[in-house]
Amino acid sequence: MKIKKQEPNLSEVFSKISAIIEQGKTAAYSYANNSTNLMFWNIGQYINKVILNSNRAEYGKKILSTVSIKLVLKYGKNFAEINLYRMKRFADIFTKIFCEKKN
Numbered sequence: 001m002k003i004k005k006q007e008p009n010l011s012e013v014f015s016k017i018s019a020i021i022e023q024g025k026t027a028a029y030s031y032a033n034n035s036t037n038l039m040f041w042n043i044g045q046y047i048n049k050v051i052l053n054s055n056r057a058e059y060g061k062k063i064l065s066t067v068s069i070k071l072v073l074k075y076g077k078n079f080a081e082i083n084l085y086r087m088k089r090f091a092d093i094f095t096k097i098f099c100e101k102k103n
Helices: 011-052 057-075 082-100
Strands: none
Touching: 011 057, 011 082, 057 082
């Protein structure tokens, strides 16, 4: 005797496809958030090491102020001077926490 395979109904198909879409969206949001955090950390590290970690801190601050204006024009307000300093601080704190956990 042959068992007849039951066709999925519209509600089941819709639910399954919706679940796949939601899983994909959640994964994409998570990936984007991780990438953004890593970008901000890299910017903060660069600011700490290259721009502000010299003996000429005032010169570094002027560079940061000037470059932030150009970055805002090209990439938007997320790269305003105050946010660049926040990225610097984020890199400081995150690096300290990460190094403490390693030791």
